Amino acid sequence: MKKRKINIGVTGLNAIDSPGPGVSVIRALREAVSFDVRIIGLSYESLEPGIYMHDLVDRTYSIPYPAGGADLLMARLEYIHEKEKLDVIIPNFDAELYPLIKLEPKLKALGIHMFLPTLTQFEERQKVNLNDFGKKYNISVPKSKVIYDLNTVHSLPSEFSFPMIVKGKFYDASIAYSIEQVKTFFNKISAKWGLPIIIQEFIHGAEFNVTGLGDGNGNTIAAVPMRKQYITDKGKAWGGISISDEKMLDMTRKFLRNTKWRGGFELELMKNKDGELYLLEINPRLPAWIYLSVGVGQNIPEALVNMAMGETVTPFVTYDVGKMFIRYAWDMIVDREEFEQISMYGEL
Amino acid sequence: MKLRKNVAVSEVGLIFNPVTGESFSVNPIGVEILELIREEKDQNQIMQVLLEKYSTDQATLENDYADFIDILNHHHLIEIHEETKD
Numbered sequence: 001m002k003k004r005k006i007n008i009g010v011t012g013l014n015a016i017d018s019p020g021p022g023v024s025v026i027r028a029l030r031e032a033v034s035f036d037v038r039i040i041g042l043s044y045e046s047l048e049p050g051i052y053m054h055d056l057v058d059r060t061y062s063i064p065y066p067a068g069g070a071d072l073l074m075a076r077l078e079y080i081h082e083k084e085k086l087d088v089i090i091p092n093f094d095a096e097l098y099p100l101i102k103l104e105p106k107l108k109a110l111g112i113h114m115f116l117p118t119l120t121q122f123e124e125r126q127k128v129n130l131n132d133f134g135k136k137y138n139i140s141v142p143k144s145k146v147i148y149d150l151n152t153v154h155s156l157p158s159e160f161s162f163p164m165i166v167k168g169k170f171y172d173a174s175i176a177y178s179i180e181q182v183k184t185f186f187n188k189i190s191a192k193w194g195l196p197i198i199i200q201e202f203i204h205g206a207e208f209n210v211t212g213l214g215d216g217n218g219n220t221i222a223a224v225p226m227r228k229q230y231i232t233d234k235g236k237a238w239g240g241i242s243i244s245d246e247k248m249l250d251m252t253r254k255f256l257r258n259t260k261w262r263g264g265f266e267l268e269l270m271k272n273k274d275g276e277l278y279l280l281e282i283n284p285r286l287p288a289w290i291y292l293s294v295g296v297g298q299n300i301p302e303a304l305v306n307m308a309m310g311e312t313v314t315p316f317v318t319y320d321v322g323k324m325f326i327r328y329a330w331d332m333i334v335d336r337e338e339f340e341q342i343s344m345y346g347e348l
Numbered sequence: 349m350k351l352r353k354n355v356a357v358s359e360v361g362l363i364f365n366p367v368t369g370e371s372f373s374v375n376p377i378g379v380e381i382l383e384l385i386r387e388e389k390d391q392n393q394i395m396q397v398l399l400e401k402y403s404t405d406q407a408t409l410e411n412d413y414a415d416f417i418d419i420l421n422h423h424h425l426i427e428i429h430e431e432t433k434d
Contacts, residue, residue: 321354
């Protein structure tokens with residue numbers, strides 16, 4: 001029987017050393033059993049590798065940066081929709097979620113579906129709100145403090161012991177072992193990402209991630225926990241293995257039940273030597289290692305598309321434990337004309 | 349004492365703990381001991397098997413065995429119940 005074809009716009013084609021999830025999401029969608037896909041890449045930079053992966057991406061359009069505002073983005077998406085008849089968009093960057101959540105009703109009116117968290121859910125899980133989030137939903141989080149002023153740094157040792165984590169509001173985190181280092185990281189990170197800076201208690205232990213999908217009513221549609229096995233100097237997992245930690249799955253189900261999270265997500269967790277779990281961060285989108293979910297039997301991007309299209313999706317209940325992903329870098333040979341096409345015309 | 353649930357030990361000596369995602373490698377004697385633990389043999393029975401098979405004395409074996417069990421326990425690969433501690 002011929003499967004229906006869905007036109008899906010996907011961002012995050014930057015398959016670099018700190019990769020966007022787009023290429024992994026597309027690989028998962030290409031393996032969907034419930035539909036066929038035409039993939040429309042949505043790129044910000046001409047050198048995003050996914051643009052040139054023609055076996056994965058059918059056509060790519062450049063889109064304006066989120067900082068340009070929702071109107072500019074809407075105009076560009078309308079143009080792309082006119083040409084490609086988009087059915088679904090899967091955004092893969094935190095920063096583009098805010099304008100897209102705002103644009104969701106307008107896009108839906110055009111027939112473009114998404115499956116995103118609500119604005120409240122998106123805001124609540126921001127790093128600066130993690131303490132309150134932990135209290136509200138009864139989830140263990142490391143102690144943290146938001147600071148705006150370098151002069152307040154001196155009082156930190158009375159509240160935190162060294163080492164402590166210095167975090168940017170969107171990206172970047174460094175471990176500081178002295179006040180001098182806190183100051184250095186404060187300046188470095190705030191220059192790049194702005195204020196405030198978040199100071200967070202350092203939890204000694206092993207790093208884990210859980211990716212999954214919430215239906216928006218408190219139900220868990222999918223959940224796959226993974227232990228990072230090979231971590232790059234940017235803290236990204238370059239290799240990992242699926243595990244069966246019931247505590248981690250319980251925390252995930254509790255997170256979804258209590259927040260009624262809608263959409264894909266990634267929880268960043270730390271387990272200390274006593275086996276206590278701490279939630280460090282909630283990424284409001286699918287992670288770059290999402291293809292592991294396909295490998296273990298839960299095609300989360302496929303389920304997300306079906307939910308976006310308004311279909312009832314049966315929750316996944318099992319997955320393979322002990323399956324690994326090992327990432328690699330791959331040099332593509334690209335004709336200059338292709339680079340020229342995307343750079344000059346914004347389409348390829 | 350028993351191996352924790354779902355801990356996998358391959359024939360060539362790779363141990364995988366599915367809860368933590370950690371992997372360890374052990375030598376053939378380690379595999380043999382883990383197999384005996386899985387069969388729920390107690391310390392005396394394990395020592396007897398090893399003494400019969402390998403040229404070593406009881407004191408050395410006891411020390412090495414205790415070290416090995418400590419390491420397994422440290423990595424949460426076995427469960428030791430006080431009342432049946434052997």
